Amino acid sequence: TLTGINDYGGGSTLNAGTVMITQGQALGSGTVANNTGSVLQLNFSGNSTLANILGGTGSLVKTGGEVATLTGAGSTQGAVAVNQGTLSFTQTGTFNAASLTTEGTGTTSLAANSTLNLTGALTQKADAILNVAVGTSQPAINAGSAVLDGVLNITGFSAGAPSSASGLTSTEFTVLHTSGVISGDFSQVDLGGSASSVDYLTLAGRIVNNQDYNVGFGLTWLAGPTASNGAFTLVAPADFFNVDVILADQTVT
Numbered sequence: 001t002l003t004g005i006n007d008y009g010g011g012s013t014l015n016a017g018t019v020m021i022t023q024g025q026a027l028g029s030g031t032v033a034n035n036t037g038s039v040l041q042l043n044f045s046g047n048s049t050l051a052n053i054l055g056g057t058g059s060l061v062k063t064g065g066e067v068a069t070l071t072g073a074g075s076t077q078g079a080v081a082v083n084q085g086t087l088s089f090t091q092t093g094t095f096n097a098a099s100l101t102t103e104g105t106g107t108t109s110l111a112a113n114s115t116l117n118l119t120g121a122l123t124q125k126a127d128a129i130l131n132v133a134v135g136t137s138q139p140a141i142n143a144g145s146a147v148l149d150g151v152l153n154i155t156g157f158s159a160g161a162p163s164s165a166s167g168l169t170s171t172e173f174t175v176l177h178t179s180g181v182i183s184g185d186f187s188q189v190d191l192g193g194s195a196s197s198v199d200y201l202t203l204a205g206r207i208v209n210n211q212d213y214n215v216g217f218g219l220t221w222l223a224g225p226t227a228s229n230g231a232f233t234l235v236a237p238a239d240f241f242n243v244d245v246i247l248a249d250q251t252v253t
Contacts, residue, residue: 001019001020001021001022002019002020002021002022002026002027003021003022003023003026003045004026005023005025005026006025006026006027006028007025007028007029008028008029009028009029009030010028010029010030011028011029011030011031011032011033011052012027012028012030012031012032012033012052013032013033013035014032014033014034014035014038014039014040014056014058015035015037015038016037016038017038017039018038018039018040018041019038019039019040019041020041020043021040021041021042021043021044021050022043022044022045023044023045023046023048024044024048024049024050024051024068024069025048027050027052028052029052030052031052031053031054031055032052032053032054032055032056033055033056034054034055034056034057034058034059034060034077034078035056035057035058036056036057036058036078037058038056038058038059039058039059039060039061040054040058040059040060040061040077041061041062041063042060042061042062042063042064042068042087043063043064044064044066044067044068044085045064045066046066047066047067047068047069048066048067048068048069049068049069049070049071050068050069050070050071050072051071051072052072053072053073053074053075054070054072054075054076054077055075055076056076056077056078057076057077057078057098058077058078059077059078059079059080059081060077060078060079060080060081060097061080061081061083062080062081062082062083062084062085062086062087062106063083063084063085064084064085065084065085066085066086067085067086067088068085068086068087068088069088069090070087070088070089070090070091070095071090071091072091073091073092073093074091074093074094075091075095075096076095076096076097077095077096077097077098078097078098078099079097079098079099079100079101079120080097080098080099080100080101081100081101081103082100082101082102082103082106082107082108082128083103083105083106084103084105084106085106085107086106086107086108086109087106087107087108087109088108088109088111089108089109089110089111089114089116090111090114091114092113092114093113093114093115094115094116094117095114095115095116095117096116096117096118096119097116097117097118097119098118098119098120099118099119099120099121099122099123100116100118100121100122100123100143101121101123101125102123102124102125102128102129102130102150103125103128104125104126104127104128104150105127106128106129107128107129107130107131108128108129108130108131109130109131109132110130110131110132110133110140110141111133111135112133112134112135112136112137112156113135113136113137114135115137115139115140115141115142116140116141116142116143117141117142118141118142118143118144119144120143120144120145121143121144121145121146121147122141122143122145122146122147122148122176122178123146123147124146124147124148124149124150124184124186125149125150126149126150126187127149127150127151128149128150128151129150129151129153130150130151130152130153130186131153131155132152132153132154132155132175133154133155133156134154134155134156134157134158134173135156138173138174138175139174139175139176139177139212140174140175140176141175141176141177142176142177142178142179143176143177143178143179144178144179144180145178145179145180145181145182145183146176146178146181146182146183146184146213147182147183147184148182148183148184148185148186148213149184149185149186149187150186150187150188151186151187151188151189151190152175152186152188152189152190152205152215153190153192154173154175154189154190154191154192154205154215155192156192157173157191157192157194157215157216159171159172159173159216159217161196161197161198161201161203161217162217163240163241163242164241164242164243164244165219165241165242165243165244165245166242166244166245168201168216168217168218168219169216171216171217172214172215172216172217173214173215173216174212174213174214175205175213175214175215176212176213177211177212178211178212179211180211181210181211182207182210182211182212182213185207186205189204189205189215191203191204191205191215196217198233198241199220199229199231199232199233200219200220200221200231200232200233200241201217201218201219201220202217202218202219202220202223202227203215203216203217204218204223206218219245219247221247221250222250225250225251225252225253226252226253228250228252229252
């Protein structure tokens with residue numbers, strides 16, 4: 001366990017066992033090589049930032065209730081586990097890892113234009129929280145597959161409602177893309193308190209083609225068996241909406 005501030009340079013190498021650090025300046029400066037068979041455990045005693053670039057295929061584990069912020073650009077790790085507290089990715093560009101699992105007592109946060117590339121699975125357990133800030137880079141997360149549950153919080157979504165059904169896809173932001181399949185779904189999605197102001201459009205998250213998870217506007221007609229309906233209410237004489245897609249029959253419950 002490393003608890004103090006270290007100012008050595010040249011980087012650090014972890015080859016075996018577990019190294020626990022309790023604040024972000026414990027590993028000096030330079031790249032941290034977290035090699036196969038080793039574990040870097042972030043158990044911060046207070047909110048802190050780890051600025052080192054991380055390399056290797058060892059495991060990265062977040063424990064403790066505080067916020068650990070990662071800013072090292074171009075980092076690579078093996079399996080990443082957010083067991084407790086918050087692991088916040090604010091690096092410029094992509095953080096690469098084998099997988100990412102967020103437990104029910106954990107939170108994973110992605111700043112705008114900070115992306116994740118996972119060769120394996122993204123797993124969000126029940127009650128886990130995923131915070132994603134909308135930026136110009138999308139998808140925010142690339143993964144081999146995904147198992148979804150828990151809460152998705154979106155901030156920075158600013159697209160306006162289109163005037164035609166064919167324009168709905170232009171409002172979507174891709175949170176997650178998988179090369180495999182998505183199973184499960186988030187139990188709650190919050191777009192910063194934003195909601196659709198008209199009854200014929202929803203503002204929500206949805207799984208697309210079993211591979212993407214997008215947030216944006218969609219037709220209420222296609223909102224699924226428990227949420228869809230056929231209401232199209234235009235309040236003012238000047239209001240209009242072009243339904244320039246085919247509305248097939250829907251099954252509702």
